[in-house]
Amino acid sequence: MNRIYVVFVFFLGITVTDSGWAQSLKGAFPISAAQKIVFLGNSITYAGHYVTLFESFMITAFPKATTQVINLGLPSETVSGLSEDGHANGAFIRPCLFNRLENITERMTPDIVFACYGMNDGIYQPFSDSNFQRYKEGMIALYKRLKAAQIKRIIFITPSIHEDTVLGFHGYNLVLDRYAQWLLDQRRERNWEVIDTHFPMQKYVIAKKRLEPNFKLSEDGIHPGLEGHCLIAECIIHYFDDTFAAKDFLSECLDSTSYYAHLYTLLEVRQEIQKNAWLTYTKHERPGLPVGLPIDKAKKESMRIQNKIQKLQKTSHKRRNYEISDHHLSTSLTIY
Template identity: 75%
Template sequence: MNRIYIVFVLFLGFGVDGSGQTRPLENPSSIRDAQKILFLGNSITYAGYYVALFESFLITAFPTAEIETINLGLPSETVSGLSEDGHADGAFVRPWLFSRLDNVIKRIKPDVVFACYGMNDGIYQPFSESNFQRYREGMTALYTKLKAAQVKRIIFITPSVHEDPILGLNGYNLVLNRYAQWLIDQRKERNWEVIDIHFPMQDYLMAKKTLEPNFKLAEDGIHPGLEGHRFIAEKLIRYVDDTFAAKDFLSRCLDPTSGYYSLYKLLEERQEIVKNAWLTYTGHKRPGLPAGLPLDEANKESMRIKNEIHKLQNINQIQ
């Protein structure tokens, strides 16, 4: 019978330097001290694969920490308050983050927030200065509101790439280039924390296409598949701790023969339950989403999964 060995210390205690020598893991980030980490964003965040992969890293790197990771991404949402004519075949206008943000902050009280907006904020139209201004104002207002709520760390993530079915990266992605670059510029102009996934993802996509011309990270041009989410998770992990063996770790998380895959799948299950419960509890205006469990029931399910994770950490092999 094949045995799958799961050894959390492989990634917990040591990193590897350029010479191949191991060294003690050093992480100057205060992420390990967080109590509640909140993820905000649109449907890409709501899908949650990169969030579950990032949480897999947190549990592996900081197994004694009590960090609650809550994904409250909302499909179709914008930070700009814009919505194109006929969105969703006229069924509903795009939800606006600020219609729910106060309630989210009040009820969750996060001390770290990751926020990824931009993909929907240009409403899939050619570049418009007025649309761009609404995006800049929305991101600035989001930062101001989170600061006022005494959120300790606010970490923005640039939007992922958009592949137009005809124009490729020379379509709506050019709008996102402008949005992403503005956000990156705020590192120096306002001392914001910003993780850039947009331009590295664009480079990765172009490199892959030189080998596989039909390669896509997002089949619909918008929503990355698992490979894209893995790419995002790697950028987040490297930002938090560039000594952690992120690429190797994520490969193991997505390898069904690895014990880390069991960890990732448990977190994916937990995230789905907790996400829908909190979205229902905090309220939103996006139709078509599943109603979540009452929070007390969701917390029981979350604890059940947490116990399964503890069992996984306490054994050294899985048959």
């Protein structure tokens, strides 16, 4: 892992939390009680670093919980059903989440679903009212279908930023500004849970550019590297508990000498096995992805890794101040 990312993330002191809004959500199903948490999204979610960092937090905060965190992000996917001409050099049109959503809810029966869409839904074109309407309709339909499937908690994540090579934040990112702000507005208009990652990432990059004019979170303008995934994970962690030492914890996850780095590495391997198995089992329609193991074999592999995690937990003495009691976290997270 490239530890230079840690320096970028943790030295600016920029606040990236939504905890004020989270605290207003009384009586929500606690994440510590979930048996399955599923992340839906596009290629940024599929890359999985922020999902694995979140699972590292879950295991640290709730060492006795039996929660499975499963990444079902799918590259190229949208909720709008739109696809630009010549996508993937004409090899395939963008997959739409609704073609696999029923399989996910019926075959996986998750308790909590996180969903991050928008980056692909504007199909990298200037703002269009019709495209925007398709995105809004897709997100509303997603919420309704998840509710109908009796998902206990639905948490949306705003799309991350787009860094145009010439226009910076004044290109396609202006479209994503509109999409992200609309999603944030649904907190009060529809009482949705929404975690903002878009505007904190944008604020972070603007601040960094004052020191390093050529700074970017993503080399291609779309897919953030590990530094960007750390920012996303920090936003999510702080949404649930702003007293947790997220910056220090994430830094430890990426420090090869740390207990948390060993935990993170094991979780990365398990995440990859589970992701490929469940994507295959729930019948995604995106060409070019690896075929996953059958679910029963994937579960055996996951248990093998779980045994290693338990052994690591027993032998490690470096869990220090991040070891927050079950009582403290259960209290603070249950009320949100």
